[in-house]
Amino acid sequence: MSITISVLPHKEQALFRSALKLYETRQYKKGLKTSEQILKKFPSHGESLAVKGMFLAHMDRKEEGYENIKRGLEINPKSSISWHVYGLVCRNDQKFLEAIKCYEEALKADSDNVHILRELSQLQMQTRQYNKVVETREKLVKLNPTFPSFWMGLAVAHQLTDRYDLALKVVNAYEDSTKQDNTFDPLQMSELLLYKNWLIELSGDYQGAIENLKEIRSHVRDITAWKEQKAKLLLKVNRKEAAAMAYQDLIERNPENNDYIVGYLACNGLDMTRTEDQDAALEVLEGLQHQFPSSNRLRSAPLIFCNGENFIKAAEVVAKHALRKGIPSLFSNMRSLYADEAKGAALGRLIESCATQIRDTKRFSDSTEDESPLVLMWCDFYLAQHSDYYGDYERALSLIEDAIRASPDTVELYMVKAKIFKHTGDIRSARDTMDFGRHKDLKDRYVNSKTVKYMLRNNEIDEAEKAFLVFVRDDAPHKLQELCDIQATWYMRERGHAYRRLGDLGRALKQFHQVTSSFDTYQLDQFDFHSYSLRKATLRTYVDILKWEDTVYTHPCYVDSVKAAVGCYIELFDLKQAGNPFQLVPVTTDSKPLTRNTAAQHGHQNISAGVGETKVVEVDKDLTGATYVNADDHMVEALKLIERLESEVGDQPETHILAFEVHLRMKKYFLVLKAINTLRGINAEHPALPSMVVRLGYALDADESFAAPMKAALKGQLSKSFGDTSIEQSIETHGDSLAFAIEGSKGLLALGGDTNVAKAKAFLLAAPLERYGTTRTLLNLQEVNQLLAKCNISDSERAEFAASAKQVFPLATCF
CATH class of the missing domain: 1.25.40.10 (Tetratricopeptide repeat domain)
Incomplete structure (x- = not known):
C-alpha cells in the first residue's frame, strides 16, 4: 500500500x-x-x-x-x-x-x-x-x-x-x-510460448502458427500439448497426411484419448456421424486396433456410428472382452447407446446369447476353451441392468439374485440390486440392500457414499450422518461442520430434500443454502488466480478456469438446490398467509466452543485470524434454520434466488414457473406475465402454461387495489396471446398426458374453493389409469400421491389410489 x-x-x-x-x-x-x-x-x-x-x-x-x-x-x-x-x-x-x-x-x-x-x-x-x-x-x-x-x-x-x-x-x-534475460524460468517461458502460439491460432493465421511451433519446439517443456497443437493445426490447413502422422504419434502416447481418434479419422476424410463413412471408418479403426490391441476406446469406438451387422460384430468384441475381464462398468459404458432403440435391443439379444452359450457349453461359440464360471455371473449382471432399463423389474431382480448367488461377495451386485429396488419404488429395500453391500467393504468411500444417499432418500437422516462421519477425520473438532468444510454438496442437497419431505423447512433451507454457499466459495476461489496465474505464466489454464467459473452456477446440484430452496420459501409464505406459520423443530444437540489456536491445530478450514491471536471460533449455532424461517419477507429471499436462476439457467422451464409463483405472491403482475411469456417462448406446449394463465386472470380479478387501466392492459394481453384458456379443457385436450393432469390439478388447488379441489381430486385419482400409458412414471405417481394429501381425500379413496398405483408399480411401497 x-x-x-x-x-x-x-x-x-x-x-x-x-x-x-x-x-x-x-x-x-x-x-x-x-x-x-x-x-x-x-x-x-x-x-x-x-x-x-x-x-x-x-x-x-x-x-x-x-x-x-x-x-x-x-x-x-x-x-x-x-x-x-x-x-x-x-x-x-x-x-x-x-x-x-x-x-x-x-x-x-x-x-x-x-x-x-x-x-x-x-x-x-x-x-x-x-x-x-x-x-x-x-x-x-x-x-x-x-x-x-x-x-x-x-x-x-x-x-x-x-x-x-x-x-x-x-x-x-x-x-x-526479455531476450537478454537468461534468468527467466524455462517452464514459464514454455507456457508463454505455447500461449503465444494459441493466440496466433485464434487470430486465424494457422500457417503462421505452424511455423511458430517449429521455432519454439526446443523451448517447450509440455511436449504433449505441443504435439496436440501441431496435429490440430495441420488438419486445419488441410495437410491431412502430415496431420495423420501427428495424430498417429499422439495415439501411440495415449490410445484411450477420443479426440486423437476423431482427429485421425478426420485426417482420412471421415466423420463418425456420417452414415456414408461407416465402412471406411470401421476399416481405419480396425487398423488402429491391430496396432493398439489393449485400447478400450478403439475397441468401443465403432459402436457409436455402426449399425446392423457391423454394430453387432463390434459390440460382441467389446462385450466378450469385458465379460472375460469382469468389468462391472460394461452396462454403464453401453448405456448411451440405448438411446437408439435398435441398438439397445441388439445389445440385450447379444448378452442373452452369450449367457446361453456359457450356460450350455461353458464357452463362447467362437472359443475352444471353457470360460470362467464368473463370466455367466457378469452376463446376469448386465442383463439385470438391461431389464431394469426397460422397466422389467421382476426379471431384473431375478437375474441379479442369480448373480449374487454366484458371487455373494461382489459389492457391485448389491449396488445394482439397490438401484433396481429404487426404480420399483421400494426405497426401504434399496437402502437395506445398499447397506448390506457396504458392509462387504467398509473401506470403500464410494459405496459408503451411495449408502448414505439411499439412507437420506429413505429419510433416515441420523443414520446417514453416522455412516457419512465414518470417513470424516477423527481429529475434526466439529464433525458436522466438517461436512460443510469438505463441501460435500451432494450430501447437503440430499439431506435438504430429506428434511423437506419430513416437513422441517428450516433445516431444509439450511442445507440448501449450504450448497449455494459452497458454490459461492468455488466462484470466489478464482480471485487469487488473477495474480497467481500471471506470475506463473500458466495463461492457457487460467483462461480455461475463467470460462469454467462462468458456468459454475449452472451445475445441476446448485440449480436443484436453489429451486428446492425457492419451493421452501413459497411453502413458508403460504403457511404464514394461511395463519399457520411454520414452527421450528427444536435442537437436541449443542456444540462446544473452541479457540482459534485449538481449531487451527486440528486443521479447521473456516478460520481466518491474526497471527498468534486467540479467539473463539464462530461455530454455526443456527442448526434449525431459524435465520431463514424468521426472515422478514420470504418472497424477497426467494426472489434473490430466482434472479440467479434467471441469469444462469434462464433456458430451463422450471426457472420461469418458480418466477411465476414468486411474482404472483408479490403481486408483481407484469413480471408474472413476463414469466408466462418466457415459458411460452421456451415451450409453447408446456403443461404448466394453461394453469398459469388462468391463475393470473383470477389474481387480477381478485386484486381490487391494482390500478384498473393496468389490469385491463394485462387482461387484454392475456386474451390476445392465449384466448379463453381453461384448465379443465387443457387436461381433456391432452387426455393421454399425466403431466397436463398434474399441472392442471396444481392450478386448481392453487385457485382454491370446494369445486376446484373436487375437480383436482378427480383428475389425480385417475392418474394410474391405462389411458395415461408411459407417462405414468414413478415420479409422476409419487407427485400425485403428495398432491392428493391437499384434496381432503378419504381413507377409502387413498386405498383405492394406492391399489391402482400398485398395478403400475407392483413392488412399490411409496403409495
Whole structure:
C-alpha cells in the first residue's frame, strides 16, 4: 500500500507506517493499538481513522470498522489511502463492485499508484469487466514495464475481448524486452510460448502458427500439448497426411484419448456421424486396433456410428472382452447407446446369447476353451441392468439374485440390486440392500457414499450422518461442520430434500443454502488466480478456469438446490398467509466452543485470524434454520434466488414457473406475465402454461387495489396471446398426458374453493389409469400421491389410489 501521509509529525508518520506493516503481517490487535496511539494525539486524522476501521473490520467488528472508515473519508474525502483502505475492506467482504468504486476514487488522488492499479485489475477480472481491465493493465505496463505479470495480464485482457492481434503484439513486445534475460524460468517461458502460439491460432493465421511451433519446439517443456497443437493445426490447413502422422504419434502416447481418434479419422476424410463413412471408418479403426490391441476406446469406438451387422460384430468384441475381464462398468459404458432403440435391443439379444452359450457349453461359440464360471455371473449382471432399463423389474431382480448367488461377495451386485429396488419404488429395500453391500467393504468411500444417499432418500437422516462421519477425520473438532468444510454438496442437497419431505423447512433451507454457499466459495476461489496465474505464466489454464467459473452456477446440484430452496420459501409464505406459520423443530444437540489456536491445530478450514491471536471460533449455532424461517419477507429471499436462476439457467422451464409463483405472491403482475411469456417462448406446449394463465386472470380479478387501466392492459394481453384458456379443457385436450393432469390439478388447488379441489381430486385419482400409458412414471405417481394429501381425500379413496398405483408399480411401497 502506497503511503502519502499528510499533517502528521515524524514520530506519528513512523507509527502509521508501522500500523500498515502490522496489517500486512496480519497482527490486527497490535495494529489497532498503534492506530489508536496516533488518534490519541490527532483524533481528526482521516487516514488513521480509516486504518483503525480496517483493523476493526478484520477483528469481526465490521460495523464499527465501516463507521471509522467512513468518518475518516468525511474528514479527508480526497485521501488515496482512505479510499484504498475502504476498497480493501469491501474486497475482503466480497463486495467487489463497491470495492472497484473505492479503488477508482483512490486513483483520482494517486493515479500512478501501482498497488492500487494492480488490485483494481484483479477486481475487474473477478467481475468480468474486460474492457476496463485492458485500460488498467495498459497503465500498469507503462508505469512498470519490467514486471512480467503486467504484460501477461494485458495479453490475457486483450484475448478476452477478442482482440487477438493486440494480445500478440503485447506478447511479442514482452519477448523482445526479455531476450537478454537468461534468468527467466524455462517452464514459464514454455507456457508463454505455447500461449503465444494459441493466440496466433485464434487470430486465424494457422500457417503462421505452424511455423511458430517449429521455432519454439526446443523451448517447450509440455511436449504433449505441443504435439496436440501441431496435429490440430495441420488438419486445419488441410495437410491431412502430415496431420495423420501427428495424430498417429499422439495415439501411440495415449490410445484411450477420443479426440486423437476423431482427429485421425478426420485426417482420412471421415466423420463418425456420417452414415456414408461407416465402412471406411470401421476399416481405419480396425487398423488402429491391430496396432493398439489393449485400447478400450478403439475397441468401443465403432459402436457409436455402426449399425446392423457391423454394430453387432463390434459390440460382441467389446462385450466378450469385458465379460472375460469382469468389468462391472460394461452396462454403464453401453448405456448411451440405448438411446437408439435398435441398438439397445441388439445389445440385450447379444448378452442373452452369450449367457446361453456359457450356460450350455461353458464357452463362447467362437472359443475352444471353457470360460470362467464368473463370466455367466457378469452376463446376469448386465442383463439385470438391461431389464431394469426397460422397466422389467421382476426379471431384473431375478437375474441379479442369480448373480449374487454366484458371487455373494461382489459389492457391485448389491449396488445394482439397490438401484433396481429404487426404480420399483421400494426405497426401504434399496437402502437395506445398499447397506448390506457396504458392509462387504467398509473401506470403500464410494459405496459408503451411495449408502448414505439411499439412507437420506429413505429419510433416515441420523443414520446417514453416522455412516457419512465414518470417513470424516477423527481429529475434526466439529464433525458436522466438517461436512460443510469438505463441501460435500451432494450430501447437503440430499439431506435438504430429506428434511423437506419430513416437513422441517428450516433445516431444509439450511442445507440448501449450504450448497449455494459452497458454490459461492468455488466462484470466489478464482480471485487469487488473477495474480497467481500471471506470475506463473500458466495463461492457457487460467483462461480455461475463467470460462469454467462462468458456468459454475449452472451445475445441476446448485440449480436443484436453489429451486428446492425457492419451493421452501413459497411453502413458508403460504403457511404464514394461511395463519399457520411454520414452527421450528427444536435442537437436541449443542456444540462446544473452541479457540482459534485449538481449531487451527486440528486443521479447521473456516478460520481466518491474526497471527498468534486467540479467539473463539464462530461455530454455526443456527442448526434449525431459524435465520431463514424468521426472515422478514420470504418472497424477497426467494426472489434473490430466482434472479440467479434467471441469469444462469434462464433456458430451463422450471426457472420461469418458480418466477411465476414468486411474482404472483408479490403481486408483481407484469413480471408474472413476463414469466408466462418466457415459458411460452421456451415451450409453447408446456403443461404448466394453461394453469398459469388462468391463475393470473383470477389474481387480477381478485386484486381490487391494482390500478384498473393496468389490469385491463394485462387482461387484454392475456386474451390476445392465449384466448379463453381453461384448465379443465387443457387436461381433456391432452387426455393421454399425466403431466397436463398434474399441472392442471396444481392450478386448481392453487385457485382454491370446494369445486376446484373436487375437480383436482378427480383428475389425480385417475392418474394410474391405462389411458395415461408411459407417462405414468414413478415420479409422476409419487407427485400425485403428495398432491392428493391437499384434496381432503378419504381413507377409502387413498386405498383405492394406492391399489391402482400398485398395478403400475407392483413392488412399490411409496403409495
